[in-house]
Amino acid sequence: MTMRQAFCSFTLILAFLLHCTKILAQPAAAPAQPAGPTAAPAAPSPPTPIVLPFPADGPAQSGPTDVTKILEKAGHFTLFIRLLKSTSVIDQIEHQLNETNSGLTIFAPPDDAFSALSSGTLNSLSDGQKELLMQFHVLSSYIPLARFKTVSNPLRTNAGDNSKYAYQLNVTAHPSSLNISTGIINATASGIVYSDGQLAIYQVDKVLLPWSLFGAKPPASAPAPAPAPTKPVKQSAGTAEDDSPGDNDKKSASGAVSLRGKQNVVLVGAVVAAAAIFCS
Numbered sequence: 001m002t003m004r005q006a007f008c009s010f011t012l013i014l015a016f017l018l019h020c021t022k023i024l025a026q027p028a029a030a031p032a033q034p035a036g037p038t039a040a041p042a043a044p045s046p047p048t049p050i051v052l053p054f055p056a057d058g059p060a061q062s063g064p065t066d067v068t069k070i071l072e073k074a075g076h077f078t079l080f081i082r083l084l085k086s087t088s089v090i091d092q093i094e095h096q097l098n099e100t101n102s103g104l105t106i107f108a109p110p111d112d113a114f115s116a117l118s119s120g121t122l123n124s125l126s127d128g129q130k131e132l133l134m135q136f137h138v139l140s141s142y143i144p145l146a147r148f149k150t151v152s153n154p155l156r157t158n159a160g161d162n163s164k165y166a167y168q169l170n171v172t173a174h175p176s177s178l179n180i181s182t183g184i185i186n187a188t189a190s191g192i193v194y195s196d197g198q199l200a201i202y203q204v205d206k207v208l209l210p211w212s213l214f215g216a217k218p219p220a221s222a223p224a225p226a227p228a229p230t231k232p233v234k235q236s237a238g239t240a241e242d243d244s245p246g247d248n249d250k251k252s253a254s255g256a257v258s259l260r261g262k263q264n265v266v267l268v269g270a271v272v273a274a275a276a277i278f279c280s
Contacts (some may be wrong), residue, residue, distance in 0.1 A: 049086060065097045070194045070201060071108060079114040079195075080137075083122075087131040092158065093138060103142025103198040107180065107189065109207045121214075129213055135159040136167055136182075136210045142198055148173040157212060165218040167210045178202065184209040 068090060071077040086091040096104055114122075125133065135158035143151065148171055159167040164183070170178040180188035187206035194201040 043122060065199055066192060067093050074193045076110040077108055079111050080108055082136050083130060087134050089131060089134040097199060105139035105141065105143045106201045107137045107204045107208060108193060108201050109204050113206050125213065132159045133213060137208055142200055144195065144200060148178055166212045180208065182208050183211040184214050
C-alpha cells in the first residue's frame with residue numbers, strides 16, 4: 001500500500017514537472033508595437049492643365065514665320081487664308097510677327113465654319129468691314145494655352161475697341177477646350193494648329209462675329225435736358241425809379257428849370273429896385 005502511494009505521488013510530481021517545462025519552453029509574446037504616427041493627408045492634386053490636340057504632323061518653320069504656309073500645311077483653312085489675303089490682314093500679321101516682339105494669337109475657323117454661316121453673311125460686308133472681321137480673329141500678343149486661365153476679359157483684338165457694342169471678345173478656359181464668346185456667337189477652340197513661343201494658332205469651330213458688325217445697334221442715349229429759364233429778379237418801385245434812365249433824365253431837367261426860375265426872380269427884383277431908385 002505504501003509502495004503504491006509513493007508510486008502515485010512520484011507519477012504526479014513527474015507530470016507536473018513535464019508541464020512546467022513545456023510552459024517555460026514557450027517564447028514570450030512580443031510586446032505590442034506602439035501606434036505609428038498618423039499618416040499625413042494627401043496633397044491636393046494640381047489643377048488639371050488644358051489639353052488640346054496638336055496636329056499629327058506639325059509644320060516645320062525655317063526663317064521668318066509664314067502664317068499662310070502654316071495654315072496651308074494644316075489644311076482646311078482655304079477660305080480663311082483667302083480672306084486674310086484679300087483684306088491685307090495677312091501683311092499686318094507678318095509685319096507684327098517679324099518686326100515686333102509681342103507675338104500674336106490667331107483664332108482660325110476652318111472651311112466648314114464659313115460654310116455654316118447664313119447665306120450672304122460675308123457678301124453683305126464692305127471691304128473695310130471684312131478687314132475688321134479678320135482683325136477680330138487676331139490678338140496682338142502671344143497667349144499660350146495655360147495663360148488663358150488667368151487672362152483678363154474682354155481681350156483686345158486687332159480690330160480695336162473692345163467695349164460691349166464694338167469688338168468684345170471673352171475667353172473662358174476649361175480642361176479640354178476654350179470657350180469664346182463675342183456677344184453674337186459662342187465658339188470653341190478645339191485644337192492647336194501651331195505654337196512656337198511667338199505665334200499661337202488655335203482652331204475654332206465657328207467664325208467669330210463681332211457685335212459691331214452683326215449685332216443690333218445700341219440704344220441712343222437720351223439728350224440732356226435743356227436748362228430751365230432763369231426768372232427775372234423783381235425790383236421795388238423805389239429802386240426801379242432810381243435806376244431808370246428816363247427818371248434820371250427827368251430829374252436833371254426839373255433841376256435845370258428850377259435854377260432858371262431862381263435866376264429870373266433875381267433879375268426881376270434887380271429891375272424893380274433900379275426903377276424905384278430912379279423915380280425917387
